[in-house]
Amino acid sequence: xxxxxxxxxxxxxxxxxxxxxxxxxxxxxxxxxxxxxxxxxxxxxxxxxxxxxxxxxxxxxxxxxxxxxxxxxxxxxxxxxxxxxxxxxxxxxxxxxxxxxxxxxxxxxxxxxxxxxxxxxxxxxxxxxxxxxxxxxxxxxxxxxxxxxxxxxxxxxxxxxxxxxxxxxxxxxxxxxxxxxxxxxxxxxxxxxxxxxxxxxxxxxxxxxxxxxxxxxxxxxxxxxxxxxxxxxxxxxxxxxxxxxxxxxxxxxxxxxxxxxxxxxxxxxxxxxxxxxxxxxxxxxxxxxxxxxxxxxxxxxxxxxxxxxxxxxxxxxxxxxxxxxxxxxxxxxxxxxxxxxxxxxxxxxxxxxxxxxxxxxxxxxxxxxxxxxxxxxxxxxxxxxxxxxxxxxxxxxxxxxxxxxxxxxxxxxxxxxxxxxxxxxxxxxxxxxx
Amino acid sequence: xxxxxxxxxxxxxxxxxxxxxxxxxxxxxxxxxxxxxxxxxxxxxxxxxxxxxxxxxxxxxxxxxxxxxxxxxxxxxxxxxxxxxxxxxxxxxxxxxxxxxxxxxxxxxxxxxxxxxxxxxxxxxxxxxxxxxxxxxxxxxxxxxxxxxxxxxxxxxxxxxxxxxx
Ligand code: SF4
Ligand code: SF4
Numbered sequence: 001x002x003x004x005x006x007x008x009x010x011x012x013x014x015x016x017x018x019x020x021x022x023x024x025x026x027x028x029x030x031x032x033x034x035x036x037x038x039x040x041x042x043x044x045x046x047x048x049x050x051x052x053x054x055x056x057x058x059x060x061x062x063x064x065x066x067x068x069x070x071x072x073x074x075x076x077x078x079x080x081x082x083x084x085x086x087x088x089x090x091x092x093x094x095x096x097x098x099x100x101x102x103x104x105x106x107x108x109x110x111x112x113x114x115x116x117x118x119x120x121x122x123x124x125x126x127x128x129x130x131x132x133x134x135x136x137x138x139x140x141x142x143x144x145x146x147x148x149x150x151x152x153x154x155x156x157x158x159x160x161x162x163x164x165x166x167x168x169x170x171x172x173x174x175x176x177x178x179x180x181x182x183x184x185x186x187x188x189x190x191x192x193x194x195x196x197x198x199x200x201x202x203x204x205x206x207x208x209x210x211x212x213x214x215x216x217x218x219x220x221x222x223x224x225x226x227x228x229x230x231x232x233x234x235x236x237x238x239x240x241x242x243x244x245x246x247x248x249x250x251x252x253x254x255x256x257x258x259x260x261x262x263x264x265x266x267x268x269x270x271x272x273x274x275x276x277x278x279x280x281x282x283x284x285x286x287x288x289x290x291x292x293x294x295x296x297x298x299x300x301x302x303x304x305x306x307x308x309x310x311x312x313x314x315x316x317x318x319x320x321x322x323x324x325x326x327x328x329x330x331x332x333x334x335x336x337x338x339x340x341x342x343x344x345x346x347x348x349x350x351x352x353x354x355x356x357x358x359x360x361x362x363x364x365x366x367x368x369x370x371x372x373x374x375x376x377x378x379x380x381x382x383x384x385x386x387x388x389x390x391x392x393x394x395x396x397x398x399x400x401x402x403x404x405x406x407x408x409x410x411x412x413x414x415x416x417x418x419x420x421x422x423x424x425x426x427x428x429x430x431x432x433x434x
Numbered sequence: 435x436x437x438x439x440x441x442x443x444x445x446x447x448x449x450x451x452x453x454x455x456x457x458x459x460x461x462x463x464x465x466x467x468x469x470x471x472x473x474x475x476x477x478x479x480x481x482x483x484x485x486x487x488x489x490x491x492x493x494x495x496x497x498x499x500x501x502x503x504x505x506x507x508x509x510x511x512x513x514x515x516x517x518x519x520x521x522x523x524x525x526x527x528x529x530x531x532x533x534x535x536x537x538x539x540x541x542x543x544x545x546x547x548x549x550x551x552x553x554x555x556x557x558x559x560x561x562x563x564x565x566x567x568x569x570x571x572x573x574x575x576x577x578x579x580x581x582x583x584x585x586x587x588x589x590x591x592x593x594x595x596x597x598x599x600x
Contacts, residue, residue, distance in 0.1 A: 043474075044472075045463045045466050047466055048472060048473065048474045049472045049474040049476075329463065329467075330460070332463055333462075334459065398452060399454055
């Protein structure tokens, strides 16, 4: 019988190089076109038509931007710390680009030489690797803010670190529930567990998804959490002093962070490259590529095909693009939080909720295990119900009469005022002093 | 002394929401995003129609034989509030005065249109035209020949049929 074997030897090397090149090119292209999409969508939201001069429909705009950035003058502030000023952009772009390597992006591709996994590096520490590297990205921000020797840049860097620390916690905790279900930290395994359960984790772990989404916005420094850049307060924050390609590198870093976060959301909570139905399931189990287990527990062999790879790739792309779109959409809708609101949301709402949710999920899993419900559809259904309740409660709590009020005293209508006061009603125009 | 305090009205307790408001906002921006009715004017292709009283690039009127209409009376450099007109007058054999040098610095000009108003022979005009970008600053000093070459419509500073410009 012709067993499907993983690719090995020289063809494996060739496949590896091919995958690396393809993923890198695709990442850079997606990043470039996300900047265009950002400008187009922001324009549409504001009833404008956006860039449409360079190339048909403005499609060559990112290239024009790139050329422009190359031709700009490099500036170096006289008082900057030269070494870290130059190292800053590199430190922020590298972690942003390398994280995408551990995300599986399609079903395995069969070739005459063996089966090629559609992932650049299927390392056994997948999620931990992502967490580690994505928090390394903050060093680039902090160091470039500090080394610029500019107070706005410095404040931007400080905010970046504080924000990163606060939301990293909630992000990590919201991942714990995923890891409990997946039982492993490799992303291929996470995708496989979702296929086996028949549920994408966004349903059995809905609150986890919401927490992850919010923290991911904060981690990528996108509005409504773009404290480190905050144009209206800090010029442009940590990259105020940068010009030319160095500035551009911060941009690429920001957008590739977005891309990684979107790809992660798709992988962890929306099945990765998995499409509805069992036809595309594939996973390496004891040297065999299997699609699942039959009733007796014997493995069913998977039938990989090139069209399955293409379809799942398209599915993964769609999910990722949706989250990229969500990023842009939210950015052009919501105003920026105040700094203390960001902090209090992180520590007073996100962290306790994430902790409590981990408890709820683990308790549910424990009870299900004690009742000997096997990992599968029923298991997912029960978790979906429990998580649904938690989500509704969380949203209700957040929504019912809570202005996120930060460190200041809660607002009271009847607060006594010490000094003699003439009150001027701001609601009526023409009365106020200014 | 009493302190003035501006009272900002917060929503009544129990009547505020953050999430619902955010979702409402997202729905609104989405509606605008898919709305095909955009306000952008595709500028070089689609020109704005300038108002008849638009005051832009200057233009010197020319006699049928190609001489400038200006008689070098010196009124416009006198009245010009930005002091950007340079005029050196001369006189030919028949005693007709004409401008030997006539230059307007379009950078210093504030386009008040007073030169046009004051000119006794309706020679200098401000025009309904604004596309006068150049690659160097020196190109913005228009000499007499350049002013005479301009062929854009001139400004209607005062319309007799609409004396109060309504
Ligand atoms: S428009 Fe006004 S400022 Fe300009 S040249 Fe004429 S008088 Fe001077
Ligand atoms: S007011 Fe008219 S005629 Fe007199 S100098 Fe100016 S342009 Fe010439």
